[in-house]
Amino acid sequence: DATLGLGGHSEALLNKLSAQGKVLGLxxxxxxxxxxxxxxxxxxxxxxAVRSNFRSLGAVLEKEGFFPLTGALFDLGxxxxxxxxxxxxxxxxxxxxxxxxxxxxxxxxxxxxxxRWPAEQIAMLLKEFGEEPDADKIARAIVxxxxxxxxxxxxxxxxxxxxxxxxxxxxxATRTFQALRIAVNQELEAxxxxxxxxVPYLKNGGRLCxxxxxxxxxxxxxxxxxxxxxxGSCVYLGKGDAKSAIAPSPEEIARNPRSxxxxxxxxxxxx
Numbered sequence: 001d002a003t004l005g006l007g008g009h010s011e012a013l014l015n016k017l018s019a020q021g022k023v024l025g026l027x028x029x030x031x032x033x034x035x036x037x038x039x040x041x042x043x044x045x046x047x048x049a050v051r052s053n054f055r056s057l058g059a060v061l062e063k064e065g066f067f068p069l070t071g072a073l074f075d076l077g078x079x080x081x082x083x084x085x086x087x088x089x090x091x092x093x094x095x096x097x098x099x100x101x102x103x104x105x106x107x108x109x110x111x112x113x114x115x116r117w118p119a120e121q122i123a124m125l126l127k128e129f130g131e132e133p134d135a136d137k138i139a140r141a142i143v144x145x146x147x148x149x150x151x152x153x154x155x156x157x158x159x160x161x162x163x164x165x166x167x168x169x170x171x172x173a174t175r176t177f178q179a180l181r182i183a184v185n186q187e188l189e190a191x192x193x194x195x196x197x198x199v200p201y202l203k204n205g206g207r208l209c210x211x212x213x214x215x216x217x218x219x220x221x222x223x224x225x226x227x228x229x230x231x232g233s234c235v236y237l238g239k240g241d242a243k244s245a246i247a248p249s250p251e252e253i254a255r256n257p258r259s260x261x262x263x264x265x266x267x268x269x270x271x
Contacts, residue, residue, distance in 0.1 A: 130179030
């Protein structure tokens with residue numbers, strides 16, 4: 001489980017595996033490791049957690065001697081623990097510091113970006129990582145606002161964005177917060193490295209499962225999967241033509257509204 005979070009997926013896996021089955025969980029967030037440890041305490045002999053970002057997956061598997069893998073799961077984005085805790089700075093709906101680090105070891109914070117980077121660089125970040133059509137307008141508003149007083153909280157930034165972008169559908173700050181989070185944590189680079197590291201450690205017939213929540217993540221997953229299929233080492237395992245992503249059912253969305261934009265893609269190493 002490359003994205004342990006609160007341990008929900010690991011718990012489900014452990015309940016499905018045989019008594020000899022084991023799960024290794026990775027997470028860069030020490031708070032998540034603590035919470036997951038409490039949840040999975042009954043499985044202590046079959047579950048082991050490591051504090052690490054999945055960009056270092058290969059090194060962790062080697063160190064732990066945990067391979068070949070029957071499966072590897074990546075559930076991307078922010079965990080409920082991080083999103084629901086205002087002090088982590090991920091939510092534009094709750095007052096909190098402009099942090100947005102997935103783990104405490106990251107050097108860069110969102111506050112540093114919005115208060116120190118020039119408008120051109122902020123605009124480029126919003127376009128590249130947020131696919132934000134109003135990137136230039138938002139960047140100018142941020143620079144203008146910080147000239148009077150530094151932006152230090154999530155609600156200050158959200159209000160700043162909302163002052164120049166009309167509210168239609170999603171909250172106007174949605175793409176801005178996504179872009180900042182991706183930049184702070186170098187998420188796209190980490191994703192590429194993690195996926196490319198996972199496949200060589202799969203046993204024949206082992207599966208790599210990835211849940212994405214936006215097009216930037218999904219594009220990387222599709223490209224990495226296509227590369228391994230082209231090499232002849234793996235096959236797609238999805239719906240319809242097998243390349244298609246698996247979407248949540250209406251029932252699942254009703255139970256868990258945050259799953260609405262999720263896509264599951266599966267790759268199987270040839271037997």
